[in-house]
Every structure is written in structure tokens, then in C-alpha cells.
Amino acid sequence: MKKIFMRLGALALLFAWINYSLYLKPDKSHAKEPDIQQLNDTNDKTTLPSEYQVEVTQKDGSVQYLALDDYLVGVVAGEMPLSFEDEALKAQTVASRTFAFSRGLKVDTTTNTQVYLTVEQMKNNWKDEFDQKYERLKNIVSSTHNVVMKYNNNYISALFFSSSNGKTENSEDYFASSSVPYLRSVDSTWELSICPNIERTSNFTPEQMKAAFNQDIEDIHIVSHYDSGRVKEVSVNNQIYSGREVRELLNLASTDFKINYDGSQYIFDTVGFGHGVGMSQYGANGMAMNGYSYEEILAYYYQNVEICKL
Structure with a gap:
């Protein structure tokens, strides 16, 4: 009888180990969003996937799969001047990461979703400054690793634009849609004195x-x-x-x-420049120049959202 119990115990441990191993192994066969709630419900950080992948459709229709952080480096490089403050770049990173998740990690390389620059394009743009600027962006993205914004436990549509006229716009006043509670008009005067060609x-x-x-x-x-x-x-x-x-x-x-x-x-x-809904990029830089953190910038432009980690 004792041997039987020992064998049953060994089998139980074996099945437990198999289930645990399968749970730890992330599915990278496609860009399907994981069960975020399940990941948030556990304190075992080893269950987090090492990296998410983004499905990026190029202008010629071809599809490329990129690690999320690598994709975000190219997005921030294409969407915001590197003359901007670090906290503004961090705010852009979180907005862009959230935007990608709100699209199911399926995007293109145009302003229809988010502009994305390849490493080759960054090298052509930055020449001798490539190594320095690329490393800076990698650190910016890494410092906000897996930070996103949610409203009612859903990823928000983290819209952004270049500069305002002193106020951002209510979502329904531009897009003729229903009112979005976190995309409300707020004062945004920081860009008025720092944005060229406003x-x-x-x-x-x-x-x-x-x-x-x-x-x-x-x-x-x-x-x-x-x-x-x-x-x-x-x-x-x-x-x-x-x-x-x-x-x-x-x-x-x-x-x-x-x-x-x-x-x-x-x-x-x-x-101003752009649709005016969500975060003003020059406004974010003005806030950063005045000592605001990226969390404060995001909480200002996206009303009552939760800034959290995956």
C-alpha cells in the first residue's frame, strides 16, 4: 500500500510540473494578446512573457513581427522630436504602447495608426548621432517597460497630436462619435510659447x-x-x-x-497642428520642462485613467 501511495504522489508531482512548464512558456506563434487579468492576478513574476510581439503591416502590404519594445523605439523616433525632454518621451512611449494594445497589437507604419521608423531609417536620419540617440530611446522605453493606461479595465484609445490652440478637444467634437470619458477638453497652454510654426x-x-x-x-x-x-x-x-x-x-x-x-x-x-484630441505632444514637452513626470502628463491629458503595468 505504501508503494502505491508513493507512485501516486510521484505521478501528481509529474503532472504538476508539466502544467507549470506549459504555463511558463509564452505562445509567440502570433501577436495574440495574452490574458492580462490572469497575469495581474499572480505575484509570480516568472509567469510574465519575456516580450510581446507587434504585427506591423508595411506600406507595401508585407507583414513584419517585432518585439514590442523594439517597435516602440521606432515609433517614438517617428512621432516625437528627440530634442524633447525625457519625461515627454516617456509619456509618448506609454501612449504608443497603450495604443498598440488597444489595436490588438496589429498596426501599420502610417499616421492611420502610428508612424514607425526602421533602424535603417533612424541611421539615415541621425547619421553619426545614431548610437547615442538610439541608446537614449532604448533607455526611455525600458524605463516604462510594460506600463499602459486603462479605463474600466480596458486599454484606452490613447490618441495624441502635435500641438493645440491652448485647449485640447472633446473626442465627440472632432470625430463625431459618442463621448469618450477620458478624452475631455483640457487647457494646454504650454505649447503656445515653445512650438515653432504653431x-x-x-x-x-x-x-x-x-x-x-x-x-x-x-x-x-x-x-x-x-x-x-x-x-x-x-x-x-x-x-x-x-x-x-x-x-x-x-x-x-x-x-x-x-x-x-x-x-x-x-x-x-x-x-495648432492635428486633430486636438488626447495628448498634445508639444504640451507634454512643455509640462516636462516645468518639472512634471510622465505619469502626471498622462493623467492630465487622459482623464481618470489607470496607469499600470501589464
């Missing part, structure tokens, strides 16, 4: 305006604004366009614009 002017001939709106322009004027100061509605020959529609038709820098006509051309003066 004010821009675009000129259009009557022929260019006709081509854009598919009609001769007899009258064009702004009808209304959002609380952020951005244009809500524009009347073109008594036809109403949204500020976003006008921006996209004319490829304007932002939806904060004024319209003038000098008798020969239409003049659009804009403030």
Missing part, C-alpha cells in the same frame, strides 16, 4: 477652392465654434460643412482657423 497661413486661389468644394465659392464664412475655440460649422454657399470637413478638404493644420478673402485669394490662418 500659427500657420494657407492661401488658396478661387480655382483651388472650386476644386476642393466642387463649386464656385460665392460666400464662405464660419457659423459656429466649439468651446475649445475650434471651428464647428462653416457655411459655403449656404451649405453647411463641419470644421473637420473643411480642414480635410483643404489639408489645413487644424480646425482652429480664420477665413479671409483679399480679392484674389482665400487666406486661412490656423493655430
